[in-house]
Amino acid sequence: MLTSQRKNLILDMLRREGQVVAKRAAGEFSLSEDTIRRDLREMAAEGLLRRVHGGAMPVTPDLPDFTARQAISSDVKRKLGAAAAAMVKPGQMIFLDGGTSTAEIARALPRDFAFTVATHSPTIAAELEHHPTAEVILIGGRLYKHSMVATGAAAMSQIANMRPDIFFLGVTAAHPVRGLSTGDFEEAAIKRHISACSAETITLLTVDKLDAVSPHVIMPVSALSGIIMQSGADEARLAPYRAAGLDVMEV
Template sequence: MLTSQRKALIARRLTRDGEIVAKTLAAELELSEDTIRRDLREMAAEGLLKRVHGGALPLSPPLPDFAARQSVATDEKAALGARAAAMVEPGQVIFLDGGTTTAALARALPRDIAFTVVTHSPTIACELERHPTAEIVLIGGRLYRHSMVTTGAAALDAIRGMRADLYFMGVTAAHPTQGLTTGDMEEAAIKRAIAENAAATHVLLTREKIGSASPWKIMPLAAATGLIVPGGMEPEVLAPYRELGVEIAEA
């Protein structure tokens, strides 16, 4: 098999399966594992996939800046936000992550019950400025402008001193084997700390984030309580996530 044919096969398998395991593919094609690894390295250098230990994953889509993301997939984000907001019960303490999808959730929060919202995102706090029944707690720290959230030691100390009933997490990618990931090391650490201090963690996922991976791991997929995904997803796309025992709510 020619190099170009192998690479075309790898691209098709990556689209179909969401991952490439070098050892498995080498055995199937009766080639050396080094040959497959070389193909994967070259494809990664060409920007066609993401190399990981033992194989490869699809590239997570590059994220535009925060302002630009506000106009992307607005209907999908509104549906996800409404589905998440319906989970909130009177008297709960909920933690809202930063991001444009959780901003849609903030706008959908019930206005006839009392609860507390903790967030490390000034933009989320501003979304709730006129909410009639929500108590707002804003966590400070160093501002990570790309996601408009605070990070660093001050933020971590404050997060470890609280306990949330629900954490609505935003990520840049979710993959059955690579887990929940994001593009910044410190942001990943903050998200992990919030999840560790929450009774339940639900992850809001727009369609393009499912099946991809970003550089920094937050936690394994199975560590989340549930995923909130767009309605009408193909069953075969969601099957690997269901097999991990994670609840899936469709918006």
């Protein structure tokens, strides 16, 4: 079997199962463990996976700070934000997570009917300062500066009394087996809490967030109502999300 074929099989296993156990992969592919371990080392050097004892895990995305992420906001995120904003209906309450993609939602929100925006992000609230029809509710608490969102017991208590129609969730990674994840324990907890209080949860994804895993799990992908996805992703990578019953909108 060619090296490229072996590596493709390893990547397929990683996407399908969320991990590669070298011993199991060797048995499944009828190869030696030494061969699999050598391939895993090479693939880790190429940035295709992350080596762990006994095998490999999906890559963990870098976590640039909020200011750095603002600087790389792109046309892709503007398209994602516009598609999300178009889902909002008159009289609804939506909850906007922190982040650069959700900032694009705030900028694209309709201006010809009234609705309510709740957020635990002061930067998102500031985006809506001059919006003519949006009522804005800002949740307070301990500020997690990396993402510029409020976390902790005070924020959780305020959110518990809300029932948003749609929560637009921000994540750093999405994997069909390992779920939706982010880089901070407290941030993951509050995202999970907002979703539990909301009628629907929608996440916006760029291609680089697919098949990746960050340290702290928010919830399984099956807990989502839908995904607004950057166009151009291989259909094989999207198939597990569709199989989970999710509406995947490509823009």
